[in-house]
Amino acid sequence: MPQNNSNSLNEFVKDLIRSRGLDNLDYEIVVQLKADLRDRVESRVNAAILANLPPEKVEYFEKLLDQSSTEEVQSFCRRNIYGLDEIIANELAKFRATYLNV
Amino acid sequence: MENIFLKSLERKTGNAALDRVPASEEGDHRGADIFDGRFADHKAVLAKLDAELEARIGYSKRSALAESQRDVISRVAEKIISSEAGNFVDETVLASAVELSHFIKVSLSLNEEMEHRETADLAGELESVLGNFWDSKGEGEMSDMGKEKFIDAAALLAEIESRLERSYYQKNDPAFPVSEEYSHTDVLLAQGKVALRKIVKDNQDFVPKGKSFDEFFECLRGIADLGFDGGNGPARKNKLILKKMRHNPLAFRKLVNMTSVVV
Numbered sequence: 373m374p375q376n377n378s379n380s381l382n383e384f385v386k387d388l389i390r391s392r393g394l395d396n397l398d399y400e401i402v403v404q405l406k407a408d409l410r411d412r413v414e415s416r417v418n419a420a421i422l423a424n425l426p427p428e429k430v431e432y433f434e435k436l437l438d439q440s441s442t443e444e445v446q447s448f449c450r451r452n453i454y455g456l457d458e459i460i461a462n463e464l465a466k467f468r469a470t471y472l473n474v
Numbered sequence: 475m476e477n478i479f480l481k482s483l484e485r486k487t488g489n490a491a492l493d494r495v496p497a498s499e500e501g502d503h504r505g506a507d508i509f510d511g512r513f514a515d516h517k518a519v520l521a522k523l524d525a526e527l528e529a530r531i532g533y534s535k536r537s538a539l540a541e542s543q544r545d546v547i548s549r550v551a552e553k554i555i556s557s558e559a560g561n562f563v564d565e566t567v568l569a570s571a572v573e574l575s576h577f578i579k580v581s582l583s584l585n586e587e588m589e590h591r592e593t594a595d596l597a598g599e600l601e602s603v604l605g606n607f608w609d610s611k612g613e614g615e616m617s618d619m620g621k622e623k624f625i626d627a628a629a630l631l632a633e634i635e636s637r638l639e640r641s642y643y644q645k646n647d648p649a650f651p652v653s654e655e656y657s658h659t660d661v662l663l664a665q666g667k668v669a670l671r672k673i674v675k676d677n678q679d680f681v682p683k684g685k686s687f688d689e690f691f692e693c694l695r696g697i698a699d700l701g702f703d704g705g706n707g708p709a710r711k712n713k714l715i716l717k718k719m720r721h722n723p724l725a726f727r728k729l730v731n732m733t734s735v736v737v
Contacts, residue, residue, distance in 0.1 A: 404664035
């Protein structure tokens, strides 16, 4: 079933924490854990996006990050990275596999 | 050796900032004679700041630092400069910069000391520190950790989190062989941040003036990451771009949320 709800990343992280049985910790710890995991997942995905950008586009991409809107950055990534959805999904799957040791 | 604080201020504001005279109680004096006097004072304060940093970090050490390491210290200096009201460095800023340079020095020393220790060993030490904290926490009470122990714990936390990040790129890192270690360490890190944040709430002077715990921790993370360009990690140029991507989370979080592929 395709996952395209607006909060996929938060749900992904929540599911990881639940799968490890960590959701019964103190509320503040769980909030921090979610924030940390979300940061880490985002870092992985960002690294994957950057790694799959054609080298000749990287310099322009950097300028875009300084000057452009969120939509322009997203649109640039979609236009210039072939199979972006699969790349992101693979990165999430790898992270999940490592975290859950599956 | 260049004065990194002066360079930071110039980078931030351009030389024009040094041409301005701050408003005094009598009004905004821009007379050339007063300007020259204040300008000389301003540079003198920056020179004093730089000397203080040198005294703590040491000229020989700074000259031996890699470019990436000097960059981190310059960025920390920029944060000091940009966090204070106005563009001029006065004794208040000097005091907080001295404090921060102390943190830098302690962190650098701790990092050197920690460099050759196993991550599991560091995690055990952090666990012990936090265990003492949680054990002694009564209802509404915080344990009296003390500023030095707080800095040690924060630097330890930063080092462990940095290694956790690095381990992704060094897949054969013996410190993180299985997922149990990952999630156990994650919980430890979360507990540590929650604990230290609470301590700062009751002890504002444990972090440099005007800084939150999270801003202070980000500085320590930068120091813990010093010189890491190893493994299959991103090259230094890419690290800068990744940092910009991180500061643009909406753009990339939406890409993840929009992905239509099953995970």
